[in-house]
Amino acid sequence: MRTARGRDGSPSMVEVAASAGVSVGTVSNALNHPHRVRPATLAKVHAAIEQLGFSRAENRPARTNPSMVQVATVAGVSVGTVSNALNHPEQVRPATLARVRAAIEQLGFTPNANARSLAGGESRTIGLVVVDLGNTLFVDIARGAQREAAARRESLLVTNSDRDDAQQDAHLDLFESARVRGVVLAPLSDPFAGIQRVRRHGTPLVVVNYDDGRQDCCTVLVDNERVGYLAARHMIDLGRRRLAWVSELNDLQPVRERQAGVRRAVREAGRGVDLVELDTEGVGENHGDHVVEEVLALPARRRPDALVAVTDILGVSVVEALQGAGLSVPEDIAVMGCDHDARAWGGAVPLTTVRLEGEEMGAAAVRLLAAEVEEGIDHVHRRVVVQPSLLVRESSAGRAPR
């Protein structure tokens, strides 16, 4: 078993505690708040400290990183050569390189990125400000951005604005003051102000998942029209003929676009396929109930045989309400959602959905950022539209034969 020793081999508090026959917490108190410890115990602890030669100073070394000057001294070269060994090793004689690397290893040298960025005038980190890490889509975006950044030998730093505009601004400023190479923003609402905030400094910026229609910066978007189209088309392909679009009727861009896609699929299908649009007055976990009442109130021949919900959360809610009313899914009514939201994965009937490909979105954002950095003054903002994909599960297609 490894024992808990300081790097110089001095005993740790764990060993003191063991030797004194008390808990580590008691040792801590004995050192910091001796009045909280009974005199007898205090004596035992001090005896153990004495015996083991324990010293707090050795136990927790002061924070100190060796600098390039020290590396240079140990290696017997100049600071410039250490820098070259780090950044342009091909320009350094192999023997020298070896000496420098040995010194780096020996001292445990970790370059100071702040000094590096200051002197070199560039940073290799990208900042990602995300509206809600509780939503799977944004975790996927972060994952994809991370992957693409790593492939380009850049680091990704994430920040969660948690649906708060003030935090979002603070995080944009944070990355600006860190002089990151660029910022990816997945905003809560119209990011106009945020964009200005970043761009007035000329910092490259990519906005993800929000189309402000202005093209002030590069953008990565979901083709939401296609989300709706894929969903409705799937139901039609399964032979369903009376579709219902289940959504809150609001003006949010993604909602409108998905609805348009559903309508197009129904239109393309021609006669024989109908569409009814049902308002849930909300997209929360319980908003399925209301819609299901509406569905059941319809005369049998007009009752839909397929429900497409605007989100997975809503879709799950609808499935539950249907089952609660004694209907079976998908036999009586097929149901699906949109988003591929992990919070909807636990349902009684696995929900068919349209997946948004967050990882691809995150990766595309980092690629756009890299392009903007490379192209410099010649850069022209682009928009990338990531295509969603259908994910068929039981709520539409039924249980696969085993």
Add this chain to the structure above:
Amino acid sequence: MRTARGRDGSPSMVEVAASAGVSVGTVSNALNHPHRVRPATLAKVHAAIEQLGFSRAENRPARTNPSMVQVATVAGVSVGTVSNALNHPEQVRPATLARVRAAIEQLGFTPNANARSLAGGESRTIGLVVVDLGNTLFVDIARGAQREAAARRESLLVTNSDRDDAQQDAHLDLFESARVRGVVLAPLSDPFAGIQRVRRHGTPLVVVNYDDGRQDCCTVLVDNERVGYLAARHMIDLGRRRLAWVSELNDLQPVRERQAGVRRAVREAGRGVDLVELDTEGVGENHGDHVVEEVLALPARRRPDALVAVTDILGVSVVEALQGAGLSVPEDIAVMGCDHDARAWGGAVPLTTVRLEGEEMGAAAVRLLAAEVEEGIDHVHRRVVVQPSLLVRESSAGRAPR
């Protein structure tokens, strides 16, 4: 409507596109890949560019942040005074302060945090390395850490190691090279190597959600024994008498501890309450089926009336399997999970669970880090155990009367 103009009022590509009657993409192509654009269109775009006085250089200003020297010049003071205005405003005469602030505002000055950290020798950002952002617990931890950091006027930067030790190491090094004030690590597995990696530089470090038993650093832990105890105790309080512990039988610390808590609750309940322990051979989405078969195979008088699953994911799986077998939850058998995992929120029957209080854990970690920074050489590592709490929902208590 706001129009998309550069900060100097020059026209944007959007306006060029509108004026030429083409899409923004076409303008982009006309500028960057003229051969892709038909000559007639090209002419229209160039005419519009001519007419509007559009210039790419103005459209995307080169990246340039004003420095304190420029602020000082505009304000008519020295650089040191600007610095004081920023960091020790109480030491600056009000009139001077106002001039400096006006200059900062006018120039859009954002201090360079790298230079600041280098000169001042300290940073106000904390790094959080998290094992899996897809798991709600860690998102909650990040949220709590963020909140506590903000309250202390520090920034939190998050990194997702995505269950990959190599990434975890890379992220620890990243934060080390950024000379952050301290690091919070929620590790995948035994973090011994990672801890050494950070601590050899004396960087403050707090480990969350992993008890390595060595006390080399401050730690924030869940009381997993109590997780199990609360769960079993809840079932017993509801009048259930034949409990089953449903879990993969493995040696993971949290699993062992939760099991111990369940046993203690049953023991305390005395005669009349039994416990059977069922092995799921996995904790995935489908591992409930196997256990339910086992349950149904038991003679009626030994069949459990309450199942406690080690995780929510498993709990949801168990509920589904029971319902699939025609049993009702909680009437025939009450079920609950542990973790309060958002991925289990969509189930047909809302799952009773024991919540891990991730936000509190994240906040506690930042507090420990702050204490370590303040106490310096006198710091002694502490461990904070965060108490879980019971969250009662339908799967154990049934539907609340409406």
Add this chain to the structure above:
DNA sequence: CTGAAAGCGCTTACAG
């Protein structure tokens, strides 16, 4: 291939 020196944008004693 290597070294000496300037400079990145700040903060912090220290004078005044």
Add this chain to the structure above:
DNA sequence: CTGAAAGCGCTTACAG
């Protein structure tokens, strides 16, 4: 209360 100057730890031309 304000300014001049040193220095944080690097990178980058420029000499040699």
